[in-house]
Amino acid sequence: MPIPPSLITISPMPSRTVTQRTNADGFPKAGELIEMTGLEDLEASQRAISNLLYQYAHDSGRMTEPGAVFEIPMATVRSGISKHESGDRLRASLTALARLVASVSYTEEEPAGKGRQQRVVIGGLFEFFDIARQDLSAGATLRYGLNRKLVAVIDRSARWGRIKAEVFCAMRSRYAIALYEALALRRNMDRCIETLPIDKFRELLAVKADTYKIGTDFQRFVIDPAVLEVNGLSDLGVKIEIQRKHGRAPIHAVTIAWWKKSASDLAAAVRERNRSKIGRMARLKGAVEIATPHAALSLPRAAST
Numbered sequence: 179m180p181i182p183p184s185l186i187t188i189s190p191m192p193s194r195t196v197t198q199r200t201n202a203d204g205f206p207k208a209g210e211l212i213e214m215t216g217l218e219d220l221e222a223s224q225r226a227i228s229n230l231l232y233q234y235a236h237d238s239g240r241m242t243e244p245g246a247v248f249e250i251p252m253a254t255v256r257s258g259i260s261k262h263e264s265g266d267r268l269r270a271s272l273t274a275l276a277r278l279v280a281s282v283s284y285t286e287e288e289p290a291g292k293g294r295q296q297r298v299v300i301g302g303l304f305e306f307f308d309i310a311r312q313d314l315s316a317g318a319t320l321r322y323g324l325n326r327k328l329v330a331v332i333d334r335s336a337r338w339g340r341i342k343a344e345v346f347c348a349m350r351s352r353y354a355i356a357l358y359e360a361l362a363l364r365r366n367m368d369r370c371i372e373t374l375p376i377d378k379f380r381e382l383l384a385v386k387a388d389t390y391k392i393g394t395d396f397q398r399f400v401i402d403p404a405v406l407e408v409n410g411l412s413d414l415g416v417k418i419e420i421q422r423k424h425g426r427a428p429i430h431a432v433t434i435a436w437w438k439k440s441a442s443d444l445a446a447a448v449r450e451r452n453r454s455k456i457g458r459m460a461r462l463k464g465a466v467e468i469a470t471p472h473a474a475l476s477l478p479r480a481a482s483t
Contacts, residue, residue: 193336194333194334194335194336195207195208195209195332195335195336195337195338196236196241196242196332196333196335198338200233200236200237201340203340203342204340204341204342204343204345204362205229205232205233205236205237205340205341205342205343206236206338206339206340207229207232207233207338207339207340207341207359207362208331208332208335208337208338209335209337209338209339209363210282210283210284210331210332210335211232211282211328211332212339212359212360212362212363213283213360213363213382214280214281214282214283215280215281215381215384216278216279216280216281217278217280217356217384218384218385218386218387219274219278219386220274220275220278220352220384221271221274221352222349222350222351222352222354222355223258223259223271224271224274224275225346225352225355225356226258226259226343226346226347226349226355227255227258227259227271227272227275228275228303229258229341229343229346229355230250230254230255230257230258230343230347231248231250231255231304231322232303232324233343234248234250234254235248235324241324241329241332242329242332242333244326245323246323246324247321247322247323248321248322248323248324249319249320249321250319250320250322251317251318251319251320252268252309252310252318252319252320255268255320256268257343257347258271258347259271269309272307272309272320275303275304275307276302276304276306276307277302278302278303279300279301279302280300280301280302280303281298281299281300282298282299282328282331283296283297283298284296284297284298284299284331284334284335285297299327299328299331301325301327301328302325303324303325303328304322304323304324304325305322305323305324305325305326306322306323307320307321307322308320308321308322309321337363338363339359339360339361339362339363339364339365340362340365341358341359341362342412342413344451345358345411345412345413345451346358346359348407348411348450348451348455349407349411350403350407350455350458350459351403351404351406351407352384353383353384353385353400353401353403353404354403354404354406354407354408354411356382356383356384356404357382357383357404357405357408357416358407358408358412358414360382360383361408361412361414361416361434361436362414364436365414365436365438370435370436370437371433371434371435372433372434373421373431373432373433373434374431374432374433374434375430375431376428376429376430376431376432379431379432383400383404385400393420393422393428393429396420396429397420401418401420401432404418405417405418406459406462406463407462409462410447410450410458410461410462411447411450411451411462412439412447413438413439413444413447414436414437414438414439415436415437415438415439415443416434416435416436416437417434417435417436418432418433418434418435419432419433420432421433450462
């Protein structure tokens with residue numbers, strides 16, 4: 179007996195990251211890139227430059243074009259660090275990005291409908307950089323190519339988080355940029371609270387394996403600066419609590435709650451982004467410590483043993 183057409187449902191094909199356009203909410207960064215590992219040695223400015231270059235390639239509409247070479251004004255690249263930084267520092271940042279080896283996980287459909295396979299691409303983010311010797315001269319540009327294996331992953335990607343250049347370029351903590359991107363990937367989820375094992379959280383924020391092993395150091399140098407800048411500079415609010423089995427036990431998990439800011443809190447973040455970076459951390463400590471999430475976002479406490 180044939181099935182009536184009215185009972186036939188066709189699952190829509192998921193939207194692809196590369197077909198999305200940059201808008202007021204930001205640049206659509208593929209979830210696979212947000213969750214990649216191997217970025218522990220990057221400074222905040224280097225991570226910002228990487229985002230700027232990928233956004234420029236995406237916005238060109240030629241990201242998936244074979245052999246595509248992109249050319250971006252050096253003034254735009256320099257905005258990822260500071261307009262007043264020397265050319266030597268910028269070249270050092272590009273060298274660090276060229277040497278980077280990252281791991282990007284993705285899912286591949288098996289042939290003949292045999293299921294799905296988890297795979298990992300291990301390689302650099304960029305194929306090359308071509309920079310003018312006089313990179314501080316007016317009209318200087320940077321030419322670059324993307325790692326084509328990663329582009330292939332992005333071409334298949336159907337999940338993304340929208341991130342804003344004015345936000346990640348304003349951040350001084352590399353952990354803040356990583357947290358901001360992770361939250362951007364989660365902002366439209368059905369839930370707004372998530373608990374992650376400590377190893378997964380450290381990996382997500384690109385914390386080196388041999389650093390900040392003591393809980394108080396991890397709180398002071400990783401969590402606190404990241405939360406401070408996300409709350410003070412982005413359009414999202416976040417609260418993070420560490421979980422221990424008892425007071426002296428090591429951290430075993432981290433619970434994150436996030437929410438979209440009110441109009442007034444968002445306006446305050448925009449004002450701060452438009453101010454000088456000098457004195458910013460002191461201003462943020464005075465402004466955002468009083469900010470609290472909605473009562474419904476209270477974090478669960480770890481059970482005592």
